[in-house]
Structures are given as C-alpha cells and as structure tokens.
Amino acid sequence: MVVMNDHARSALQTNKELASHSPSTLYISLLGGFHLVYGVHTLSADQIHLHKARDMLKLLALSPNQRLHREELLEMLWPEHAPQQAAHNLSQTLYTLRPKLKALDASIRLDFEDECLNLKAPDGITSDVEDFEQAARSVLGYTGRISTQTTANCHEAILKYTGDLLPEDGPSDLFYQRREQLRQMYLDLLMLFAHYNLELKVYLPAIDALQQVIAADPAHEEAHTCLMRAYALNGQRQAALRQFQILTEVLQRELDVEPSPECTSLRDRILNGELVAKPSPALQEWLVRPRHNLPSLVSSFIGRDAEFMQVRDLVQSHRLVTLIGAGGVGKTRLAFRVAEGLLDEFQQGVYWVELASLSNPDMLASAILDVFRLPEQDGCSEMDLLLNFLRDRDLLVLLDNCEHLLNGCPALVDLLLNTCPSLHILITSRVRLNLPGEVTYYVPSLNTPDHSQSIPLTDIAQYDAVQLFVERSASFCPGFALSMANACSVTQICQRLDGIPLALELAAARTRILTVEQLASKLDDVFHLLIGGSQAALPRHRTLQASFEWSYALLSKQEQILLQRLSVFAGGCTLEAAEAVCAGEEIEAFEVLDLLSCLADQSLIYVKHLSEGESRYYLLETIRQFAHQRLQESGALPRLHQRHLVYFLQLAEEGDQQIRGPQQLIWIKLLEKEKNNFTIAIERAFESSTNLEVGVQLICALTWFRYRTGDFNLQLNFIQKALFIGKENISTYTQAKLLFHVGFSSNWLGRCLLGEEIATLLEKSITIWKELGPKYVLEESQSKLILGFNYLFLFMNSGQGSQLIKESISVFQKADNVWWHAYALNLLLTTDLMDRDAEAALSILQKETILWQKTGDLWGQALSIWDYGLFYLIHGDFVKAQGYLQKSLEIFTKFGSISITCRIMRELGKIAYTLHEYDQAKAYLENSYLLAKEVGYYDTCASIQCVQGFFSIHKQDIKNAELLLSEALRNAQKLANIDILIHCIAGFAAINLLCKQLDIAVQLFSVCDAHLDAIRSPATPYKSIDIDPYVEQCRQQLEIDVFDQAWAEGSALSLDQAVQIVQESLNLIPH
Structure with missing residues (x-):
C-alpha cells in the first residue's frame, strides 16, 4: 500500500x-x-x-x-x-x-x-x-x-x-x-x-x-539518492549519510547489489562537505537526475538485431543520423533501443525530445531546453542558453518526429552541430532533413514469411513480424501461441499488414474477440478493423488510419492526388506506367517524376532500382488501401481503373508480338514484373460491364506469355470465367478470339475441358471468323490449327487432325507469316512421329528449324531442338535424344517455362532409367514431379508416378510400386489419358509377374500391346523396356499353350476390363 x-x-x-x-x-x-x-x-x-x-x-x-x-x-x-x-x-x-x-x-x-x-x-x-x-x-x-x-x-x-x-x-x-x-x-x-x-x-x-x-518502494535508488541530496542541502548532513547506509543495506538484502557509482560519489561529496555550497540550480539538477530521460517501455522490443547494430554504429561514427520510414514502422522504438545501447558511450548521457505535439517550429529550442529543465537567465536568449549548455557536453540528443517541423528543424540542427563539437543527434522522421553530413537510414518493416509458400513452423516462428504478433496476442489472449493450425492465418496477417509493427500490435489486440482465422479474413477493410490502440499513445499512433492521416496531411495537393492514383497499381509500377495512368486533371505527365520523388522522401512510397537500369515504385499494401480509400472518396476511381486497364492492355498487346522475336527474354522479364497489375486489371474488368470487352482482350493478349512462362492455370481460370459471363457483353470479334484462346489453353493443359468441348468451341470460333469475312483468314487458320491438334492429341485422329493443320500451313505460307508457319509445322510433326515416318518427320524438322531461326524466336528454336529429341527418342536412339533434350531444357529454363521443362525432365528421367543411370533418373523424375504439381500439370504428374512405379519394380519394391501405380492409374482415369492408363496396366502386369500371378500378367501385357498399337503412342519406344522383357519372362515360365491362351484372352479385353482385373489382382498379391 x-x-x-x-x-x-x-x-x-x-x-x-x-x-x-x-x-x-x-x-x-x-x-x-x-x-x-x-x-x-x-x-x-x-x-x-x-x-x-x-x-x-x-x-x-x-x-x-x-x-x-x-x-x-x-x-x-x-x-x-x-x-x-x-x-x-x-x-x-x-x-x-x-x-x-x-x-x-x-x-x-x-x-x-x-x-x-x-x-x-x-x-x-x-x-x-x-x-x-x-x-x-x-x-x-x-x-x-x-x-x-x-x-x-x-x-x-x-x-x-x-x-x-x-x-x-x-x-x-x-x-x-x-x-x-x-x-x-x-x-x-x-x-x-x-x-x-x-x-x-x-x-x-x-x-x-x-x-x-x-x-512504497524501499529499493528505489533514485529516490534514496535524491533524499540524500535534499537532506544535505537542508543542512541534515548526518541524515543524508544515514540514508546512504539504509540504501546500501536494502540493496544488499533485496537485490544483492551495491549502490551505483553516482550515488556513492554523492555520498563522498557530502562527506567532504562539497554540497553545502549549494551550487546553481542547473548544476543541482544535473547531479541528481539520471543520465537519460528515455521512457521505460511497457512491452518488449522484438527483432531488429541487424538494424540495431547498423544504426548504433552509424550514430557512433556520424554526428547526424536520421531514421526515416513509413508511419507505424517502429522508428521511435528502434531509436530508443539504440539510445539505450549507447548510454555508456556518451559521458553526459542521452536525452529524448518528443516533437510530435509541437506545431510551431519557433518553439524548437524551447522544447529542447525543457528536457534539460534549464532555468531562464536574465539577458540570455533561449538559443544562447541552449548553445552554452550543450557546447562542451558529450551528449546524444534524440529528436523524435521531426517531419512536420521542416521549416525550422534543419536550421536548428545545423547550428547545434556546428557549435557543439561533441554533440551527436539522432532523428526520427518520415522525411530526411537534407543537411550536409546527414546519414539517412531507412527503417524497414519487420520481415514476414510468404504465406503463399510452404514454410516449416519452426522457420515461421523466426520471423520478427510473427514473433511480435504472437507475443502481443498472448498479452491480450493468454495461452495464445503459434501452431500448425493457425500458422497459415498468422503468416497471412503479418504479410498483409506489411510487417508494420503498429498494424501488428493493433491486430493483436483484436485477438481478444476474434480468432486469427477471422482476423485474416477481414483484412480487406484494415482501417475499420485496426482501431482501439493504447489510450496512452499519441492520437496518431492509436489507429493505423490516424498514423497515415498524419503523413497525408503533410503532403501538397498534387502529392495527395498522385498518392491516391498510385493505389490502382498492384505490385508497383514503372515511371512510364505512372505517367500514363496518373497524369491528367491537375497533374501533368512531366510533373510525375518530381512528385514520385517527393512521396519517396516522405516515406509513403519506396523505390527499387532494378538491375536492368529501371526504377520501380511501390506502395506498402496498408498505405495502398488508405490511398485507394481516398481515391474512392474523390469519385475518380472508375476513371483511374479504366486508364489502368487500357495501359496494361496496350503493354500486353505489344508484349504479345515482342515475345515471339529476338527481344523476347527482355519482354518476358518486363511482363513478369507486371503480373499483379495484369491480374488486378482483369479482375476489375469482370466487375464492370463497361470494361469487360477490354478485359477479355487483355486476357487473350496474355495467352502466349502465360504459355511460355507456365502460368496456364491462372490463364485458363480467367478465360473460362470470361467465357461464362462475357457472351452477351463483348463483340463478335472478341468472342471469336476468346473461343480460340479457350481451346488453345485447354489443349495444352489437357484438362478442365473434355476434348469434345474444346473442339466445339474451336469450331464456333472458325464459324465466327468466316462470318466476319476474308479479312480474318489468318485468325480462322489459327483456330483450325489448334482444332487439328485437338483431333490429333486428344482423339488420336491423325487423318482429320493432319488435314486441318496442313490447311492452316498453306494459309500461313501464302501470307508469309513465318512464325505461325513454324508453329504449325511443330504441331504437324506429331503426326509423323505417331506414324513413325522417319523421313517425313526429319523433313518437317529441318523446315521448322529454318523458320524458327528466321523469326529470331529463341523459344521457338528450343521447341525444334525438343522435337529433335523426341524424334530420336521415338526411333530408339536414346543417347542422341538425351543430348537434344538436355540442350532444349537449358533454353526453356532461361524462359522459366515450367510447363515445358517439367515434361522434358520427365523424358530425361525415363531415358536415364532406360540407360541404367538410376540416380540421375531419380533426380530428374522427382524435380519434374514437383514442377508439374506446382503448375497443375496433372497428366505429367501421373506419367511420372507411372515411371517411378516401374523404377520401384526394377528394385523389386512391390509395396511402393503398387502405391505409385495406383495413384497414377486413378489420375489417368480422371484425365481420360489412355497412354498413361496403358502403362499403368503394364506396371501392374509386371507386379503380377513378380508375385507369380503369371496368367494375369500375360493377359494384362496383351491388353497393353494391343492398345499401344491402336493409339500409336509416341511413347511406344519404352515398350521395349517397360513391357517386352517382362513378356519374355512370362513366356519362359509358362507352357506355350497356356501363354498363347492367356495372350489371346487379353487381346480381346477392353481397357475398362483390364482395370477391373488389376483391381481384383491386388487382393491376390501378398503384402
């Protein structure tokens, strides 16, 4: 009490x-x-x-x-x-x-x-x-x-x-x-x-x-020290010395420590009679006050070890250091920690001057004087008093929150540093002071995990943002801890809030009434969600909204408008994009660069200088939401959304042409950087009937880019959504384009639409192109080309398929359209590979290679190298095939074409297995499976599982072989992929052989042999490895009559009947 x-x-x-x-x-x-x-x-x-x-x-x-x-x-x-x-x-x-x-x-x-x-x-x-x-x-x-x-x-x-x-x-x-x-x-x-x-x-x-x-607090050393001083100055010397003895006993008993050197020094001075003289008030205060006035923080300081050491070193080696950063990012907290860490480095200590509540720059000197509690002196101005006091003192002064005092703060700081040689100043501000000798340090947000990546729980817990959120949540909700169940939501919260400490602390307070899953789901309205901060905090630190309002109010009208307009971008923007989208109505295009620089100086945007010599401008997501809210309130949001959409359509359409020529790698990198902008532009277009036409055109313009970079899942989702909602809202021309791109995308994924549906859509597009007239004969031929490939690949109908492809080639050749001519030859090659017509296939390959070289399209040239590999593979020259496939893999890897690289790696894995290079085969297949799974190529995944099943059979690991082949079989049935289905059946035939179910094995091998010939699969060369040796073993272990009868029975079975036999045979296999 x-x-x-x-x-x-x-x-x-x-x-x-x-x-x-x-x-x-x-x-x-x-x-x-x-x-x-x-x-x-x-x-x-x-x-x-x-x-x-x-x-x-x-x-x-x-x-x-x-x-x-x-x-x-x-x-x-x-x-x-x-x-x-x-x-x-x-x-x-x-x-x-x-x-x-x-x-x-x-x-x-x-x-x-x-x-x-x-x-x-x-x-x-x-x-x-x-x-x-x-x-x-x-x-x-x-x-x-x-x-x-x-x-x-x-x-x-x-x-x-x-x-x-x-x-x-x-x-x-x-x-x-x-x-x-x-x-x-x-x-x-x-x-x-x-x-x-x-x-x-x-x-x-x-x-x-x-x-x-x-x-109330017997071990309060500062109170004992001050009481000693008060006794001495009041003439009670013995009471002062007795108080020192009391303090010594209390500290020894309760804390097992001795009085501080300052207190002991005061005792000595009292003993020597030095305090009787009653020195000046300023010196009195200086003797007894602590060597700092830094606040005692209620909550712990988390993370920022690297930043602490960097800033500490900067303050020691430079006399003026400014910490800049966005509101709520933790500049003041970091400054406090640095100041505490430097207490022993400055003889007269460190002192904090809080300037957020000061509105008049003329009062700066007075505010600093008040911290030192210096009394007024007649005939001496405040500035002279301050300079005289600090002139010979070895001090660190922390000027906190200077951004709103730029009319007076730089001049005062410059004067102090020039007059006081031992003074060091540490500043926190959202804007730098631009003084000679000033070192600026950008205080970043806390590091956050990427919630889109799979990260172990122990690694997630190491991120500073996660540690802060979890610790603060536990203070509001006792028992709260990071777990496997909530890790995904915690990661999402930390990332969506940009790792901003203020935002994380406000979010943690909400865990009193919301689960983290509920909290994560509400982050689209972050400013209404994150309210109710500490009442002890400054008003601008009680809510995220107030923090950003403070910065926003310091901007000029033009800066405010540009900040609003920048919020329409996602994932940053280039200067060209900012000029195209944000200029107009109060901002000229030539003014955008200077305004961007001002916003960067105010820590409201950040700039990345890329290796290509280009600068890119970003908003933190929380600031973007704030600015977007302001843009919406201004009434300009629909207009800016439309400008954004039109700009990125123009960029995508130019990119669609450029990625087929010699500048393709440059353009693919450029388009990669704008993936978020493309996505958000399309999503907004879906919400507006006015912009839907342009949105669909943007989707179509991105098909080849998505194809080459392996991002087909997203593309197909957008295309199918456009197909569903766009029929009544887009022009006939755009409908025809959309139908073509649906067919093309679905063909390559081999899923999502059945072959008949793809064919129907492509036929509709052909009909529309014809109705639109001869002007669109090239577009009609492109649809015919993909329809032909659809017949060839999904229906195994080489006659009708090759006929449509050849018709298209004729049109492309007549129009001298070299790129489409080369691509059409690439698809036609499939026919001759299936027919095993080596002479015809080689002739097409040579023509295709020449055409790709004419286009300057390195990606297309890699396609022809890949084709050479497949050619030699189908004709049984595995070593040559391996060389070509490896070369094509190197090129496609440069493009980031995961959709193709995973397939090439699958073939290389099969070849390595065939050549008994088992370690290399294992590595290729595992990497291929991971890539295929990442991009959603489930047919490739199933094919790899089938090969891995044969690999396990080779090692006589029947249990693992059964697991892999069963999964591959299920996926092949879902995807209606006959080729994979046949090889899975062959794998189970081999398992039955090893388990001495010889008659079942022969029947299943017979089914595979019959159906492989029927579909003329390009993968048939593996038959000599996957099937023929096992068939020979069966022949040697059975009487000839028994073998022939089982073979005849198998050749009459359908694939569905064969699958049923496989399932029944699993019950007979010993485990």
Whole structure:
C-alpha cells in the first residue's frame, strides 16, 4: 500500500465528497475502495452481494466510455466456462445488477448495444481514476519552466490518489496490471514533485515526497539518492549519510547489489562537505537526475538485431543520423533501443525530445531546453542558453518526429552541430532533413514469411513480424501461441499488414474477440478493423488510419492526388506506367517524376532500382488501401481503373508480338514484373460491364506469355470465367478470339475441358471468323490449327487432325507469316512421329528449324531442338535424344517455362532409367514431379508416378510400386489419358509377374500391346523396356499353350476390363 499523509488524504476525501454531490453525474470511486455515488444516493460494494456483478461494474468503470464487448466480458469474467454457460452467467449477473443501479436512479442504464455492454447515466459518468489519470498526465507531460504553479499542479494531482486501485481485490486479480500502472504513475508524480521543490530550493516538501516513495518502494535508488541530496542541502548532513547506509543495506538484502557509482560519489561529496555550497540550480539538477530521460517501455522490443547494430554504429561514427520510414514502422522504438545501447558511450548521457505535439517550429529550442529543465537567465536568449549548455557536453540528443517541423528543424540542427563539437543527434522522421553530413537510414518493416509458400513452423516462428504478433496476442489472449493450425492465418496477417509493427500490435489486440482465422479474413477493410490502440499513445499512433492521416496531411495537393492514383497499381509500377495512368486533371505527365520523388522522401512510397537500369515504385499494401480509400472518396476511381486497364492492355498487346522475336527474354522479364497489375486489371474488368470487352482482350493478349512462362492455370481460370459471363457483353470479334484462346489453353493443359468441348468451341470460333469475312483468314487458320491438334492429341485422329493443320500451313505460307508457319509445322510433326515416318518427320524438322531461326524466336528454336529429341527418342536412339533434350531444357529454363521443362525432365528421367543411370533418373523424375504439381500439370504428374512405379519394380519394391501405380492409374482415369492408363496396366502386369500371378500378367501385357498399337503412342519406344522383357519372362515360365491362351484372352479385353482385373489382382498379391 502506498503511504499517504493525513493532510493529503483528508483533502482528497473533501474533494471527492464535493464531486459526489453533483446531482446528475454518476461518480465511481475505485481508489482505496469501491462505491458509486449519484446525487445523494450511494451504492457500496457491500450492497452488491454477487462477486461477479461487482467485477463487471469495476471493469466497465475502468473501460473507455464505460463500454465493453460481450466477448471481452465473457473471457474476463468466466474464462474457464464453455461459451453457452458463460453467456447464461452473464444474463444472470445482469439480472441481479440492474435493480441495484435502478435503486440509485431509474435513469441509470446497463444495456447492450451492438454487442457491447454500456453503463450510462443522464449527464455522463466519471471516476476518481479518470480524475487522477487526467491530472497526472497533464503534469507528467509538462515540459515547460519550473515554477511554484507547476509545483502546485503536481501537488494537486498527487492529492487525487487516495489509495491503491481496488485494494480489496487482492494481488492476483483482474485489476492487478492497472493497479500497478496507477501506483507507478503516483510514484512518478512524487518524484517529479520532489525534483520541482529541489529546483526551487524548497527542501522539506521534497523530503516528505521522497520518504513516501521509499516507503512504497524501499529499493528505489533514485529516490534514496535524491533524499540524500535534499537532506544535505537542508543542512541534515548526518541524515543524508544515514540514508546512504539504509540504501546500501536494502540493496544488499533485496537485490544483492551495491549502490551505483553516482550515488556513492554523492555520498563522498557530502562527506567532504562539497554540497553545502549549494551550487546553481542547473548544476543541482544535473547531479541528481539520471543520465537519460528515455521512457521505460511497457512491452518488449522484438527483432531488429541487424538494424540495431547498423544504426548504433552509424550514430557512433556520424554526428547526424536520421531514421526515416513509413508511419507505424517502429522508428521511435528502434531509436530508443539504440539510445539505450549507447548510454555508456556518451559521458553526459542521452536525452529524448518528443516533437510530435509541437506545431510551431519557433518553439524548437524551447522544447529542447525543457528536457534539460534549464532555468531562464536574465539577458540570455533561449538559443544562447541552449548553445552554452550543450557546447562542451558529450551528449546524444534524440529528436523524435521531426517531419512536420521542416521549416525550422534543419536550421536548428545545423547550428547545434556546428557549435557543439561533441554533440551527436539522432532523428526520427518520415522525411530526411537534407543537411550536409546527414546519414539517412531507412527503417524497414519487420520481415514476414510468404504465406503463399510452404514454410516449416519452426522457420515461421523466426520471423520478427510473427514473433511480435504472437507475443502481443498472448498479452491480450493468454495461452495464445503459434501452431500448425493457425500458422497459415498468422503468416497471412503479418504479410498483409506489411510487417508494420503498429498494424501488428493493433491486430493483436483484436485477438481478444476474434480468432486469427477471422482476423485474416477481414483484412480487406484494415482501417475499420485496426482501431482501439493504447489510450496512452499519441492520437496518431492509436489507429493505423490516424498514423497515415498524419503523413497525408503533410503532403501538397498534387502529392495527395498522385498518392491516391498510385493505389490502382498492384505490385508497383514503372515511371512510364505512372505517367500514363496518373497524369491528367491537375497533374501533368512531366510533373510525375518530381512528385514520385517527393512521396519517396516522405516515406509513403519506396523505390527499387532494378538491375536492368529501371526504377520501380511501390506502395506498402496498408498505405495502398488508405490511398485507394481516398481515391474512392474523390469519385475518380472508375476513371483511374479504366486508364489502368487500357495501359496494361496496350503493354500486353505489344508484349504479345515482342515475345515471339529476338527481344523476347527482355519482354518476358518486363511482363513478369507486371503480373499483379495484369491480374488486378482483369479482375476489375469482370466487375464492370463497361470494361469487360477490354478485359477479355487483355486476357487473350496474355495467352502466349502465360504459355511460355507456365502460368496456364491462372490463364485458363480467367478465360473460362470470361467465357461464362462475357457472351452477351463483348463483340463478335472478341468472342471469336476468346473461343480460340479457350481451346488453345485447354489443349495444352489437357484438362478442365473434355476434348469434345474444346473442339466445339474451336469450331464456333472458325464459324465466327468466316462470318466476319476474308479479312480474318489468318485468325480462322489459327483456330483450325489448334482444332487439328485437338483431333490429333486428344482423339488420336491423325487423318482429320493432319488435314486441318496442313490447311492452316498453306494459309500461313501464302501470307508469309513465318512464325505461325513454324508453329504449325511443330504441331504437324506429331503426326509423323505417331506414324513413325522417319523421313517425313526429319523433313518437317529441318523446315521448322529454318523458320524458327528466321523469326529470331529463341523459344521457338528450343521447341525444334525438343522435337529433335523426341524424334530420336521415338526411333530408339536414346543417347542422341538425351543430348537434344538436355540442350532444349537449358533454353526453356532461361524462359522459366515450367510447363515445358517439367515434361522434358520427365523424358530425361525415363531415358536415364532406360540407360541404367538410376540416380540421375531419380533426380530428374522427382524435380519434374514437383514442377508439374506446382503448375497443375496433372497428366505429367501421373506419367511420372507411372515411371517411378516401374523404377520401384526394377528394385523389386512391390509395396511402393503398387502405391505409385495406383495413384497414377486413378489420375489417368480422371484425365481420360489412355497412354498413361496403358502403362499403368503394364506396371501392374509386371507386379503380377513378380508375385507369380503369371496368367494375369500375360493377359494384362496383351491388353497393353494391343492398345499401344491402336493409339500409336509416341511413347511406344519404352515398350521395349517397360513391357517386352517382362513378356519374355512370362513366356519362359509358362507352357506355350497356356501363354498363347492367356495372350489371346487379353487381346480381346477392353481397357475398362483390364482395370477391373488389376483391381481384383491386388487382393491376390501378398503384402
């Protein structure tokens, strides 16, 4: 219990009684005991018999606006109960409590509104805690001159503390943390009161206050030190020395430490009689005050080890360091940590000057003087006083939040550094000062994991953003911890909030009433979600919205407009894109670069200088949401969305041509950087009937780019969505283009649409092109080409397929369209490969290669090299095939063409297996499977599983072979892929052979042999490895008549019947 003298307690009681007689305000007393007063009526704690009812009132009294969410109440009052039981208890408690309040006055209400319980009285509610905190904050936040009035104000605040908060509730209750905070605030007031009186040379009140602090906290070394000084200056030398002895004994007993060197030095000075002379007030203050005024942070500092060391080194080696960064990113926290770490490096310590609340730049010198509490001197200006005081001192001064004082701060800092040779200054600001010798350090957000990647839980826990969110969440929701169940949501929260500490802390506070899964799902409305920060914080740090409003208000009108317009981009933008989309209506194109520079200086955008010599401009996602909200309010959002869409359509259409020529690698990299912008432009177009036509054209313009980079899943999803909603809203021309691109995309994925559906769509596009006239003969031929390949690949109809491809080739040749001619020959080659017509295939290959070289299309040239590999593979020259495939793989890897590289690696794995290079085969197949799975090429995945099954058979690992082949078989059936299905059946035939089910093995091998010949699969050369050796083993182990009969029976079976035999045979195989 904190000691209070009788005079103070009596005065306070009088004040409280006066307050209680206010006729229309509900007054709640919490300090020293609990009761409510309304007019002349009192409700004491004893009159509320239910313990939970008393706690509920106390919690409401201590909550802002006497308002608490239902879920918070349930969690705090009945944490151990199930939700239903807790809700029942809440109802019963309210039922008990309402009549008690009504007895005070019928107008006092205790009701739910919007899931929040509210305590209301006609003219409001106040409490002694609120009165004390308001008075204490006013006094503790005062940085002006010390006078008798400031001392009186401090004394009045002390008198408002009539005892500890709710002492009857014990040491480990709901109110323990708040009780300790208020007690510490009271002790801080007593210490400040003592310092004020010492400054004014009024020693007895200082001694009284310090004795009260020591009574409450016997090991408070600063209080003992100040009391020693007060005794000595008051002529009580023996009392001062006795106080040192008391401190020594207390520290030894409770902490096992000795008094600090400063305190010991003060004892020596008192012994030597040096303090009797009563030095000047400024020196008095300097001797006893701590060597810093850095605040004691309630919450821990997490992460930023690298940043701490870098900034610490910069401050030691440079006299002016400015920490810049976006609002809420943690500049002040980092500065505090650095300042604490440098306490021993500066002889006279480190001092913090908070400038956020200062609006007049002319008051800067005064604000710094107030930190050092220097008294005025006649005939000496504030600036001269400050310069004289700092001139020879070895100090670090932290000027915090300077961005709004750029009219005065740079000049003052420059003057201080030039006048005071040992002074170092550390600044936090959202804008640099641009002074000579200034070193700027950009404070980044906390590092976050990528929620789109699969990362082990132990690795996720190492990220600073995750550590901060988890620790702060645990403080609001005891027991909260990172787990496999919530890791994905926690990762998403950290990434979506850009790792901004303020945002993460505000989000963590929401875990009191929301699960992390619910929190993650609500981040699209981040500014309404993240409210309710610490009331002790500056207003601009209480919500994310307020933090950004502060920065936004410092911008010029043009800067505000550009920031709004930049929010339409996703994943950043180039200068050219910003000029094209954001210029117009108050901003000229030539002004955009300077405005971007200003926004970067204000830490509202960040710039990446890429290796290609290009700069790219980014908004953090949280700032983007803020700016987008402002853009929406301005009414310009639809216009900017349309500009954005049109710009990226033009870029995609140019890219569609360029990626087929010699500049393709440059353009593919360029388009890769804009993938997010393409995606968001298309998604917005789907939401607007006005922009749908342009959106569909953009989808079509990206098909070849997506094909070459392996991003076909996203492309096919967009195309199919456009097909579904766009029929009535797009022109006939665009419909025909869309139908072609649907057919092309589905063909290459080999899924999502059945072959008949693809054919129907392509036939419709051909019909539309014909109706549009001869002008579109090239487009008609492109649709015919893909339709022909569809017949060839999905229906195994080489006659009709090759006829359509040849018709297309004729048109391309006549039009001298070299690129489409080369591509058509590439597709026609499939026919001759299936027919095993070596001479015809080689002739096409040579023509195709020449045409690709003419186009300058390296990707197309890699396609012809791949074709050479397939040619030699089908004709059994595995070594040559391997060389060509490896060469093509190198080129396609440069393009990032995952869709193709995974297939080439699959073939290389098969070849390596055939050539008995088993380790290499294993590596190729595993990597191929991972890539195919990543891009959703499930036919390739199934094919690889089949090959791996044969690999396991070779090692006689029947269990693993069965697992791989069963999975491959299921996928082949889903995909209707006959080729893979046949090879899976062959694998099970080999398993039956190893398990001595010889008749079943022969039947299944016979089915495979018959159907491989029927479909003329390009993979047939593997038959000599996958099937023929096992068939020969069967022949050697069976009588010739038995073998022939089983072979004949198998050749008559359908594939469905063969699959049924496979499934039945699995029950006969020993495991």
